[in-house]
Amino acid sequence: MSISRKDVHYIAKLARVSLTETEEARLEKDLAEILDYVAKLNQVDTSNIEPTTHVLSLENIFRTDENRPSLQPAEVLRIAPKKSDGFVVVPLVIEGKGDA
Amino acid sequence: MPRTATTATELLNRYRSGALSPRDGVGHFLRRQEAVDGKVSAFLDTCREGIETQLKGLESMDKSVPLWGVPVAVKDNIVVRGRKTRCASKILEGFESPYDATVVRKLRQAGAILCGTTNMDEFAFGSSTENSAFQKTANPWDLTRVPGGSSGGSAAAVAAGEIPLALGSDTGGSIRQPASFCGVVGLKPTYGRVSRYGLVAFASSLDQIGPLALTVRDAALLLGVIAGWDPMDSTSADMPVPDYVKTLEGGVQGLRIGIPQEYFGEGLDAGVRENVELAIDTLRSLGAQCDPVSMPHTQYAISVYYIVATAEASSNLARFDGVQYGLRSSSENLLDMYCRTRDEGFGMEVKRRVLLGTYVLSSGYYDAYYLKALRVRSLIKRDFDEAFKRVDVLATPTSPTVSFRLGEKIQDPLTMYLSDIYTISTNLAGVPAISIPCAAGDPSLPVGLQLLAKPFDEATLFRVAHAYETKVGGPFLPDL
Numbered sequence: 376m377s378i379s380r381k382d383v384h385y386i387a388k389l390a391r392v393s394l395t396e397t398e399e400a401r402l403e404k405d406l407a408e409i410l411d412y413v414a415k416l417n418q419v420d421t422s423n424i425e426p427t428t429h430v431l432s433l434e435n436i437f438r439t440d441e442n443r444p445s446l447q448p449a450e451v452l453r454i455a456p457k458k459s460d461g462f463v464v465v466p467l468v469i470e471g472k473g474d475a
Numbered sequence: 476m477p478r479t480a481t482t483a484t485e486l487l488n489r490y491r492s493g494a495l496s497p498r499d500g501v502g503h504f505l506r507r508q509e510a511v512d513g514k515v516s517a518f519l520d521t522c523r524e525g526i527e528t529q530l531k532g533l534e535s536m537d538k539s540v541p542l543w544g545v546p547v548a549v550k551d552n553i554v555v556r557g558r559k560t561r562c563a564s565k566i567l568e569g570f571e572s573p574y575d576a577t578v579v580r581k582l583r584q585a586g587a588i589l590c591g592t593t594n595m596d597e598f599a600f601g602s603s604t605e606n607s608a609f610q611k612t613a614n615p616w617d618l619t620r621v622p623g624g625s626s627g628g629s630a631a632a633v634a635a636g637e638i639p640l641a642l643g644s645d646t647g648g649s650i651r652q653p654a655s656f657c658g659v660v661g662l663k664p665t666y667g668r669v670s671r672y673g674l675v676a677f678a679s680s681l682d683q684i685g686p687l688a689l690t691v692r693d694a695a696l697l698l699g700v701i702a703g704w705d706p707m708d709s710t711s712a713d714m715p716v717p718d719y720v721k722t723l724e725g726g727v728q729g730l731r732i733g734i735p736q737e738y739f740g741e742g743l744d745a746g747v748r749e750n751v752e753l754a755i756d757t758l759r760s761l762g763a764q765c766d767p768v769s770m771p772h773t774q775y776a777i778s779v780y781y782i783v784a785t786a787e788a789s790s791n792l793a794r795f796d797g798v799q800y801g802l803r804s805s806s807e808n809l810l811d812m813y814c815r816t817r818d819e820g821f822g823m824e825v826k827r828r829v830l831l832g833t834y835v836l837s838s839g840y841y842d843a844y845y846l847k848a849l850r851v852r853s854l855i856k857r858d859f860d861e862a863f864k865r866v867d868v869l870a871t872p873t874s875p876t877v878s879f880r881l882g883e884k885i886q887d888p889l890t891m892y893l894s895d896i897y898t899i900s901t902n903l904a905g906v907p908a909i910s911i912p913c914a915a916g917d918p919s920l921p922v923g924l925q926l927l928a929k930p931f932d933e934a935t936l937f938r939v940a941h942a943y944e945t946k947v948g949g950p951f952l953p954d955l
Contacts, residue, residue: 383830390789390833391796392826393814405827406834408889413778416847419854426849427856429680429710430905430930431667436709450573456803463799468809 483639483693497544517632521591543586548641551592552675563607566820568802576673578701585700593628616953620878623653630657648898651910655873655923658912666905667712670705678787681902689950691941695719723941728762733866737773750913750922751872770858776900782848789832859904873910873923914947
């Protein structure tokens with residue numbers, strides 16, 4: 376299973392990273408090499424083996440639904456790249472009326 | 476000029492006898508930073524302006540707290556309230572943490588003086604610290620070589636005598652491999668032993684914070700401070716934390732040590748093999764029973780790791796989008812803002828891993844790559860379960876080679892990945908492991924001995940490592 380330039384372009388879009396032509400070419404080569412290497416997993420018979428997502432045998436952990444101290448909005452907004460009136464400001468999401 | 480090491484334990488003894496004040500003790504390390512960090516470049520931020528307040532705070536503290544007045548540095552992916560945390564990435568430009576990581580809170584309560592953040596591979600993606608967006612760190616033993624990675628800044632700072640204790644994080648060897656390259660002690664705790672709250676997530680099922688120090692005793696002291704259950708991390712384990720320093724002296728008489736044959740095969744540098752085998756002989760001479768064991772799935776660890784770790788990373792790094800904090804590239808619309816911010820903010824290795832992780836999770840490839848890797852992960856874990864039915868500890872090399880040259884592997888990602896071959900299985904299985912310096916026959920560059928134990932049995936690791944260290948002497952220090 377090798378990877379094409381088209382695949383790289385597509386997953387870059389999924390991952391929300393814009394890439395230059397040079398970067399796409401480089402990543403096509405690198406990813407193909409890495410995918411070739413990891414293909415050795417196909418040598419292993421895993422037909423009766425359960426997947427391990429996590430090594431600790433933890434159950435879901437619940438807490439009571441009550442207010443607890445948390446970060447102050449002003450402190451958190453202080454580091455936002457753009458803010459106004461207690462909110463984070465982002466560019467226009469949906470085309471239409473209103474200011475970006 | 477040869478120098479003498481000042482360990483955290485020695486500092487504490489001198490503070491407690493009144494021979495030295497914390498102000499003078501901390502001052503000693505700050506002067507050392509000023510003298511050598513121009514060459515080593517271990518620190519990203521020396522946090523000078525916060526030190527006075529912390530020293531004043533000691534006056535109202537009980538002097539018997541475990542790290543009273545001891546300087547500690549943290550890797551740049553552990554958040555400290557009011558300070559920059561950048562994970563050595565441009566994408567976190569302007570970020571100042573509004574809170575302390577749990578380990579930082581515990582350090583403060585223990586009386587530690589936070590003296591700086593250390594360089595790393597961007598988002599901990601790398602094995603040489605060369606992927607930092609800001610600077611290259613040099614190995615104090617040979618300034619033309621890498622300190623290892625990704626916690627290379629922490630390991631180099633300890634080895635160079637710039638700080639007695641440092642925290643790193645280890646997802647596939649990022650504490651142990653730099654400890655090995657820099658000739659210091661580094662421990663990756665059992666998954667769940669230390670809270671990850673405030674550690675910028677790379678691969679959430681693998682990441683652990685752990686100590687780097689000059690001696691086993693110092694590493695044990697620091698783990699005792701940072702370990703324990705934390706309601707802020709639902710994957711931290713609710714288990715008692717033993718007094719690791721108290722049980723250091725137990726020795727290795729009668730202990731069963733397994734030598735996994737798969738860790739001594741092709742690709743292992745002859746000099747590293749020789750030193751590690753000598754170290755195992757030393758453990759045998761101290762009364763341990765050393766026998767070969769087999770861990771047949773070791774050869775698949777790197778493949779499993781680079782699927783599981785990148786899959787988790789691609790998800791974790793989705794949060795860096797320019798919206799709430801960090802870098803934001805100017806743009807007309809939101810989608811374009813995400814894409815440009817991530818293009819400008821992420822370095823090449825981050826893009827490579829985010830894309831690989833996205834690919835193995837994407838529709839049509841999930842079963843073939845991600846699910847397959849999770850199944851093989853079960854087999855790797857089973858190898859450990861089986862081995863630990865027969866032995867108490869495993870002994871291996873930490874890395875197949877000594878430190879390599881700056882620039883040597885950076886253009887070849889797969890070769891760089893392969894240098895993690897002996898440290899990666901540990902994280903996949905969740906077990907604890909320590910790297911300690913071998914008493915090298917050829918002392919020009921350090922070699923690490925790795926010891927692994929059952930989950931939550933760090934005490935045994937420290938005990939074996941301390942027995943070895945006591946026998947061979949040390950710490951071993953570079954002339955710098």
